[in-house]
Amino acid sequence: MQFNDQIDFVRQHIKKNKLRVFMTILAATMGTAFLIVLASVGFGIHDTMRNEILDNRLVNQVEVYSSEMDQAKVEELKKREHVKAVVFRQSVSINQQTELDGFIGSHNMTVTEFQEEAKVGFALQEGRLPENKHEVVVGSHFAESLIESETEGAEAEPSTYKQSLIGKQFTYKMGLYEEKELFPEETTLTIVGIAKEPAKDWVMDTNIYADAAIMPELNRIFTGHVEDMDSQLFYGNVNVYADNLENVTAVSKALKDEGYSVYSIADQLEQLDVFFLAFKAGLVFVGTIAILIASIGIFNTMTMAVTERTREIGVMKAIGASPKLIQRLFLMESAWIGIVGTIIAVVISYGVSFIANLVLPIIVSTALGEEEFTSLDITFSIIPWQLVVIASAISITVAMISGWRPARKATKIDVIQALRQEL
Amino acid sequence: MIQVQELTHSFKIGKKGKERQVPVLKGLSFTINEGEVVSIVGRSGSGKSTLLHILAGFLKPDAGIIQIGNVRTSAFSEMESAKFRLDHFGFIFQNFQLMPGLTAFENVELPLKLAGVAKKDRRKKVQQLLQLVGLTEVQDHYPNELSGGQQQRVSIARALITDPPIIFADEPTGSLDSETEQDILLLIQSLNKTRGITFVIITHDDTVAETADRIYRMHDGELTEGGVHHAI
Ligand SMILES: Nc1ncnc2c1ncn2[C@@H]1O[C@H](COP(=O)(O)OP(=O)(O)O)[C@@H](O)[C@H]1O
Ligand SMILES: [Mg+2]
Secondary structure (H helix, E strand, C coil): CCHHHHHHHHHHHHHHCHHHHHHHHHHHHHHHHHHHHHHHHHHHHHHHHHHHHHHHCCCCEEEEECCCCCHHHHHHHHCCCCEEEEEEEEEECCEEEEEECCEEECCCEEECCHHHHHHCCCCEEEECCCCCCCEEEECCCCHHHCEECCCCCCCCCCCECCCCCCCCEEEEEEECCCCCCCCCCCEEEEEEEEECCCCCCCCCCCCEEECHHHHHHHHHHHHHHCCCCCCCCEEEEEEEEECCHHHHHHHHHHHHHCCCEEEEHHHHHHHHHHHHHHHHHHHHHHHHHHHHHHHHHHHHHHHHHHHHCHHHHHHHHHCCCCHHHHHHHHHHHHHHHHHHHHHHHHHHHHHHHHHHHHHHHHHHHHHHCCHHHHHCCCCCCCCCHHHHHHHHHHHHHHHHHHHHHHHHHHHCCCHHHHHHCCC | CEEEEEEEEEEEECCCCCCEEEEEEEEEEEEECCCCEEEEEECCCCCHHHHHHHHHCCCCCCEEEEEECCEEHHHCCHHHHHHHHHHHEEEEECCCCCCCCCCHHHHHHHHHHHCCCCHHHHHHHHHHHHHHCCCHHHCCCCHHHCCHHHHHHHHHHHHHCCCCCEEEEECCCCCCCHHHHHHHHHHHHHHHHHHCCEEEEEECCHHHHCCCCEEEEEECCEEEECCCCCCC
16 A cells, blocks of 8 residues: 555544544643643753853863962963963952043952953953053952042932043052051053953943053052052952864863862863753653653554444455455554644743743742842743653654554454444 | 365354354265356255355355365455455355445445556446446446346456456345346356356356356255246
C-alpha cells in the first residue's frame, strides 16, 4: 500500500469518529501543553537568574585578589595562556571633591590602563584618551553628579551641570572622611573624553579615569598629611579576562593553584546551571505524568477503534493485507492523535506563556503594591525550541506506545472469526 | 492448479481442561485443474467452509499438503500467506463482506490499494470492472444503499480487480433470491469462459453445484468426486 493511501485510510477512519478522536486529541493537547508551560517556568526563572548575574558583571571576568599586587605581577598575568586582557584598576580610597565652574561633585579617581580597558569594551562616546597625566576621561554620568554649589541646601531643585564637558578644566581635592577640611592642595585636571554609557541603564558611571602617571603626584599629597605608613591612598583590583567563556574555568583554576584568591561569575553560573538542569528535568517529569494520563485516553480510543473495526480488519486480511500493514495503519492513527495534539499544544503553550509574561508581572506588582516592582525584570515563562522538541518527542512517543497494544491486537484478529461477525 | 494431499483438520471444543478433538476433515486428497469451475457441495456443518479457509490460508491444517501452481502454500507463514492471497486469490462471500465506509467504487479499488498500485492506474481498471458487472450507475453508493445482488456484484468486481487466477466463493448466492442467484451464477460462468479464472464454489445447494464443471461432495469429513445425485 502506498504511503498516501495509508494516510487516506487513516484520515477516513478518523473522520468517521470525529468526536471521540477530538476528545482524545484534547486530552493529549492538555497533557502536552501542561508539560511545556510547566517546564517553561523553569526556563524562565533560570534565564532571569542568569541575566541577573550576567548583567552585573562580565562572564569571562575573573577577579583576582593578592595582598601584594603590583604592575610587575599584572604584566606577568597578561602573558598567561587564554588571557585576553588584564585590567588593573586602582582607586583613591579617601574623600574626594571636584569643582567645575561653581559646580561641585564627589567623583572617584580611578587609575587604569586604557589599552587593556579597550580590549574588554571600554570606549569613549566623545573626545579622546588622555595623553598626559593631567588629562582625564570622565564617566557618562559625570555631569549629572555635578551640582551647583549655591543651590545646595536651598529648597529649590539642585541644578546640575548642563554644558559640554570636553576641554573643561576642574579642580580635584582629597581629604579624610573623619576630618571636615579637605587637604588644601588642588590638582587641576582637563577633561578630554567621555566614556560610553554602561550597558545596563541603571548603572551610573561618575568615575574620573586617569593614567597611572598621576599616581606619584597624588601620593605625595597624601603622604604629606597622613603619617601612618600602613595606610595607602590607592587600592587596586585586578580583573583577568579569558579569551572566551570555555576557558574561564581553566584560567581561574590555574590562578587558584598559584595561590591567588579568585572569583569568577562563571563558577557561580556553572552551579546555577546544574541546579536548574535538575529543576527543569523535575518539571518535565511532572509534566510527563500529565501526558501519561492522556495516553490512557489514546489507549482506550484505539482499543475501541480496533474492536469496532474487527470485521473490516478481517476482510482486509482476507483479501491480502499483511499484518504489518494493519499494525502500521493503527500506529499511524495513534501517532496522528499524538502529532496533532502536540502541534495544538505547542501553539497554546506559546500563547499561555506570552500572556503569563504580560499579566503576571502586573499582578505581582499590584499585589506587592510597590512601584519599583513594575520595573522588575522577571520573565516567568520561556519556551525554547529545545523544550518544544523534548515535549513533542515525549508526547508522540507516548501516543505511539499507547497505540502499540491495540495495533498488535488488530494484527492478531482471526480472519474467520471476524468474517463471521454480523454486520 | 490446486493439489491437496491427505488434508486433516480437527477443532478443539469444550471447556478448558475438558476439551475434546472433533475431526472435521479426515484426510482429503483432490485436485482442481486450471480454468475449471469446481463446486464443493455438502450439508451445513460438513466442513466445506473449513476446507476453503484452509485452502485460502486463513487457517492452518493439522496435517496435509496443499500445492497451488508449484508453490507449497501449506508451509507458508502468516505473512507469506497474506501476500500470496493478494496476488493469487479472489474471494466472494455469502454476506458480501464489503467495507461499509467505502463506496462501491472504493470497495472494488481496495485490493489495488493494498497491492500498492498508484492512484492514476487504479481508476480505469475499477471503472472497467464496474461496467463489466453492470454497476457503473451506482459506483458512488455505499453498500447499505445497494441491493443484495448489487452488493454481490461489487464483491465479485473486488475479487477480480487484481486479476487473480483463482476465485473462492463461499455460498455466493446464499443470501440472494433465486432470480438474482441465476444472474450471479451466469456472471461466474462467463468470467470463467472469458478470463479463464478457476472458480471454487462452495454451496449446500445442488442446483447451484450443478452449474459447475465438476462437483465434489463433502460428507462426514470426506470428499468424493461425483455427479449430481438428484434425488436421494
Ligand atoms: N472455530 C471452530 N471451533 C470449533 N468447531 C468449529 C469451528 N469452526 C467450525 N467448527 C465446526 O466444524 C464443522 C464444520 O464447519 P464448517 O466448515 O463451517 O461447515 P460448513 O461450511 O460445511 O457448513 C461444524 O461442525 C462446526 O461446528
Ligand atoms: Mg459454511
